Amino acid sequence: MVLIPDRLTRAEESEWVETMLERLARRETRRRPSDDTLATQASRLSAQYLDGRAEPSSVRWVDNQQARWGSCTIDDRSIRLSDRLRGMPPWVIEYVLLHELAHLLVPGHGPDFWALLQRYPRTEQARGYLEGYSDATGSPATDP
Numbered sequence: 162m163v164l165i166p167d168r169l170t171r172a173e174e175s176e177w178v179e180t181m182l183e184r185l186a187r188r189e190t191r192r193r194p195s196d197d198t199l200a201t202q203a204s205r206l207s208a209q210y211l212d213g214r215a216e217p218s219s220v221r222w223v224d225n226q227q228a229r230w231g232s233c234t235i236d237d238r239s240i241r242l243s244d245r246l247r248g249m250p251p252w253v254i255e256y257v258l259l260h261e262l263a264h265l266l267v268p269g270h271g272p273d274f275w276a277l278l279q280r281y282p283r284t285e286q287a288r289g290y291l292e293g294y295s296d297a298t299g300s301p302a303t304d305p
């Protein structure tokens with residue numbers, strides 16, 4: 162919805178609407194590249210650490226995941242990362258992304274799973290970071 166200020170002439174009004182629509186469109190395109198960036202990052206991580214075997218159908222940021230850092234749905238191979246990760250160091254975000262990618266290959270958290278994650282050099286460090294963050298903020302500390 163676009164709220165139009167009072168007392169504008171027709172011409173001013175349509176010019177104003179135009180401006181608002183442009184602004185909204187710009188905001189949209191700003192939002193989209195970040196999901197694109199995630200997808201690019203996902204294929205790079207998959208190639209580098211999972212022999213390119215993890216191929217998600219979509220990777221995106223979501224703002225409705227308070228208890229988990231990331232999640233994946235095996236059936237449709239979609240991956241979601243919590244908005245709360247934004248602003249954390251890149252290697253932490255990479256770890257969570259790789260964690261979810263690995264779940265596309267190995268569902269649980271058994272030895273097979275962690276063997277895959279050990280290929281990423283900063284796995285332990287990232288887990289420690291997230292644990293510390295959860296402790297400090299009192300947020301639920303579920304492993305992704």
Ligand SMILES: [Zn+2]
Pocket residue numbers: 260264270304305
């Ligand atoms: Zn997991």
